[in-house]
Amino acid sequence: MFNKELLQNISIGQEENEPAAIAIIVRREGQTSGKPGDKALITSKGEVKGWIGGGCTRGIVIKEALASIKEGTPRLVKIQPTEDTPKQNGVSNYKMTCMSGGSVDVYIEPIMPVSQIKIFGRSHIAKALCQIGKASGFGITVVSDRAEEDMFPQADKIISLKEFDNKLSSGNDFVVVCTQGENDGNSLLEAIKIKSNYIAFVASRKKANAVFLGLKKEGIPLEQLAHIKTPAGLDINAKTPEEVAISILGQIIQIKRSGEPNSSSIPSLELEENDDLYINPVCKIPVSKSGAKHILEHKGEKVYFCCDGCKESFEKEPELYIQS
Numbered sequence: 001m002f003n004k005e006l007l008q009n010i011s012i013g014q015e016e017n018e019p020a021a022i023a024i025i026v027r028r029e030g031q032t033s034g035k036p037g038d039k040a041l042i043t044s045k046g047e048v049k050g051w052i053g054g055g056c057t058r059g060i061v062i063k064e065a066l067a068s069i070k071e072g073t074p075r076l077v078k079i080q081p082t083e084d085t086p087k088q089n090g091v092s093n094y095k096m097t098c099m100s101g102g103s104v105d106v107y108i109e110p111i112m113p114v115s116q117i118k119i120f121g122r123s124h125i126a127k128a129l130c131q132i133g134k135a136s137g138f139g140i141t142v143v144s145d146r147a148e149e150d151m152f153p154q155a156d157k158i159i160s161l162k163e164f165d166n167k168l169s170s171g172n173d174f175v176v177v178c179t180q181g182e183n184d185g186n187s188l189l190e191a192i193k194i195k196s197n198y199i200a201f202v203a204s205r206k207k208a209n210a211v212f213l214g215l216k217k218e219g220i221p222l223e224q225l226a227h228i229k230t231p232a233g234l235d236i237n238a239k240t241p242e243e244v245a246i247s248i249l250g251q252i253i254q255i256k257r258s259g260e261p262n263s264s265s266i267p268s269l270e271l272e273e274n275d276d277l278y279i280n281p282v283c284k285i286p287v288s289k290s291g292a293k294h295i296l297e298h299k300g301e302k303v304y305f306c307c308d309g310c311k312e313s314f315e316k317e318p319e320l321y322i323q324s
Helices: 004-015 055-071 124-135 184-191 205-217 241-258 308-316
Strands: 020-029 039-043 048-050 075-080 091-095 103-111 116-120 139-143 157-159 173-177 198-201 277-279 286-288 294-298 301-305
Touching (some): 004 020, 004 039, 004 048, 004 103, 020 055, 039 055, 055 075, 055 103, 116 124, 116 184, 124 139, 124 241, 173 184, 198 241, 294 308, 301 308
Parallel strands (some): 075 091, 116 139, 116 173, 139 157, 173 198
Antiparallel strands (some): 020 039, 020 103, 075 103, 277 286, 294 301
């Protein structure tokens, strides 16, 4: 059962559209600090909200949760005293370095943010894309000075171009400019500032070149304009606004599912984003500085450990783990 505090943390993360992962202990043998049913939310910065055990278990879960978020795939993590467990798909095996000698299995599942489509303009294609994009599970934001709610009943947000803040966007966004003659240049100028998986401009090549020329005169680099897909969408010989919208959504889905590095829905996750996390030099697992079980000083630098086993191994041969 999920307690109220954990549910609130999950809810806050979803409202902020931040990726995270849920970790649940599903089995244990012997002595471990975590027991079946213990669970925690791990944020994309490696913060743990809840309880999934201490020592090496905690650090291993953080490491695997970040990998789960980055890859968008769940996994079962088995932490055992021995290393002779056969490899299995979807299972990550680790040696338990804590002296308790117990075993624990943890299931980790990512909670991925909803992919967003930001639609610039209020054209018929914009309206059709809003409708089918929302029906396909995307969050929809419409950016236009003249758009009204009754034009886009499925939209999550309608923002004027003047009020639009591209800093609120993330790498999980797909951007489509379908202004079709209404403030094309200014809309495209704001759109290309967004950190996104995909940016497309609904226009003929002739018109797009004319708009791009104007943006180049305003100092926009050619390599930045080269990332804009125009004509927008897959080539399915689309004619009607609905067909064009389908071709654009098809292209968005193709990029989203392709697995290419530049189409990843999650930005690169690095442990350095959280100053409290430190890589234990013995087991190479992240440990919380504020919650480390042992702290030693080696050549003027503090070294943090998750458990007795790692500390003792380091004390025996420190030069083996930290290169001068």
